[in-house]
Amino acid sequence: MTHPFSRTLRRRFIAVSGGTAAIALLAGCAGGSSGSDASAPQEGGDLTFLIDSLGDTWVPNNGSISSFQGHIFDHITDKLVYVDENGQASPWIAESWEQNDAATEFTLDLRDDATFSDGSPLDAEAVVANLDAWAFGDPENGINPIGLFPKTYEQAEAVDEQTVRVEFSAPTLGFIPTLGYHGSILVSPETLELPVEEQADLDNIVGSGPFVVDSWKEADNVVLTKRDDYDWNPEAFDREGPANLDSLTYKQVAESATRTGAVQSGQAHVAYNVTPKELAGLEQQGFTIGLPQYLGFVEGLRLNARIAPFDDVKVRQAFQHGIDREDLLSTVYTDGWAAAESFIQSNVPEATDHSEAFAYDPERAEQLLDEAGWTPGADGVREKDGKRLEVTLYSNPYIVTGAAVDELIAQQLGRIGFDVSIESYDVVTYGERVIANADLSNYPVSRSFVDAGTVASILTDENNGEDWFGVGTSDETLTRLQDEIAQATDADTRAAALDELQAYVLEQAYFIPRTQMVQRIYAQSPDVDGVTYNALAYANYTGAWLND
């Protein structure tokens, strides 16, 4: 392929000079061009995005929940609703929606002008086919259902060409926001018919998005070109017509230093997932740092209240108050990371501030441990009935700072008498030894959701729930709150229950928040303007343009 980037490369060509001098010079140029920042959107241009991985599979339903493919799917497909970074759902392919009082039946009104890139209409029939595929998958053809889709889904029917009625077996307030989740992408019914081997070929994924797949190579690159007749942007974008950019190239570069070096030298526009340590330098050189938060849980630990020593609420609370979160933010992270205020991220609409419940208070922590009968031994580690106060942390392999955070916490807790050891695994081993093991005392959490209703499905073991805190249905307050959230039929009732739940879970120290979660890190050339981030912190370039 002729590379779309060569023009920029030539423009940015720098003569031989010392390393730092060259980079400083480059930064100077870059800073200059961003002076005309308020410029109007420009037509044309080819944007290059360096990504650490293109993920495992292009079969939309079979990808993992937090996936690299979301970057590409966001540009080649549309969704029924748009959910912004504040968790607000707004019209997209569904122009409006209604629900019955019991929140068990929803009616979606679709816009009438959207088409898939193969020319077929994005009508009610197509939407029904997609809803069924998300809910049930096609196991005989190796296609999974999508994980986060409400299990209460019963059926959908096309009332007429632009109207879809969806029925649930129980109240499902989370349905509408779930339609903005990155798994809920609309693809052509013909794509859905394909067996898994053919859906795995990105060329066969036909969507209705502002870009179409021009070419792709496995684990190497995906080139998207703009669709000229696209005119159904989400209402929230407040723009008409096709994208400004001619093409988007996603190029896989596994090595972080290579991604950073390439954007610094002007070979690419965006470096994804650079390490927090590199950010300050990039910012000084004029790069825009994007640290969008996604909706979901904060980065933290869920404790298993069935396993010692966390079967004692006082030990859990001592753990809670023994962590100095300000120290975490200043030591491991940069200014872009915010302190946690609850166990869900602050941008979730129902999030309320409960930071008091887990404030750093080492004296109180020590007092709690004294009350629980754990007394300091000779080496400073507390003991009770001849047992030492030992805890093992399992570092989160999904975030670059996982092990560093654990090491700092181990020191902090060591000062109040815990003996903390750390185990780190790669993603696969972690899946085997940690995720699949119900007998550990704690688990790291970094998980997104689009609707806080998700919280209800994880707390206990009811309805195939995940039983996060190992208490089953034995904690009556927890079970009551879970039921209230799951069965709520209006948003206010549910928000009240969620507020009570946040207070309760944090006071019981079932969940130990550490910091707000930033899992997607963007270092972007100052030439790029007009980027938006959605609820899942994916960068969208539909409205973006390049300044010369």
Next chain:
Amino acid sequence: MTRNQTYLWYGARRLLQAGVVIVLAYALTFVVISVLPGDPVSNTLRNPQNGFSEEEIDRIVAYYGLDQPVLVQLWDAFARFVVGDLGVSLRSNLPVSRLIGEALPSTLALAGTALVIAVVLAFLVAYGTQRLPRRWGQGALRAFPSLFLSVPNFVIGMLLLQYFAFQLGVFNVIDPESGAATFFAALALGIPVSAQLAEVLIAGFDHESRQEYATVARSRGLTETGLLTRHLLRPASLPVVTVLAITIGELLGGAVITEAVFGRAGIGSLVQRSVATQDLPVLQAVVALAAVVFVVVNLVADLSYPLLDPRVKRTARWSRAPRSAERAGPASPADASTVQRKESIA
């Protein structure tokens, strides 16, 4: 038996051995990965975040045949392999043949270029150690191999990238398959390999130049250059050929790191992803491919000895060759067959 018949018999045995090696490699990979717990399909499905029911999981696992006993799965994979069907990747859901077909050209270009660079560099360094005045250049040149060997290839790669790609703009990481990008990636990969070759070649030159025939040639007034190129080069290259055969494996292994640094999508990165996800069908195919490469390379190496040194042709008996060939298989040290050759030369 005439010499030709013996040669044919030797060739046939080598081919048969090659087949056995490939089949065993294929089966062994299967066994090794099958004893590991889990598989990529159920690993994804059983992630509690998905909340799938057991029944949903079972149906999808059954689609991939992963619910069958291990021996049945091995037999199925084998039956497909024999007719040239490499199966479907459990990770990407794409046909394995497509994955390998897409990754192989990139790795071949990289490893091939690296091999040429390594050989050229090695000969230049070794030639320099023989021809430069002892006092200055030689000592420095003799230190080259250990210097090159001690610098990891990702460090060399990062330095090349930093200077030639990011500062000079000679190539860019967006288009890693371009000629210039391939050359620099191959340089990073080839430099450590050239060190080994140079070491062996220098030793070869040193050894040959002490032989009687060299002294005789010198006494007849032959210049050092003439002696090197006309008499010493070919016998000194003999062990290099053996090392080269092993080196090819190293190039394929080292490609993982070089591919990651330079943003290339080749066999190395395919293996890395497949190992991380226990993607059995892909790993089996790659191991079979590697076995083919090793067998062919070793065969070519064995057959090229007589061309390099006529004394091998004169003294080596073909009936002896298979024994040394066995030792030159994938897992054997290079020196075994080199020593064997040396003996037969002497």
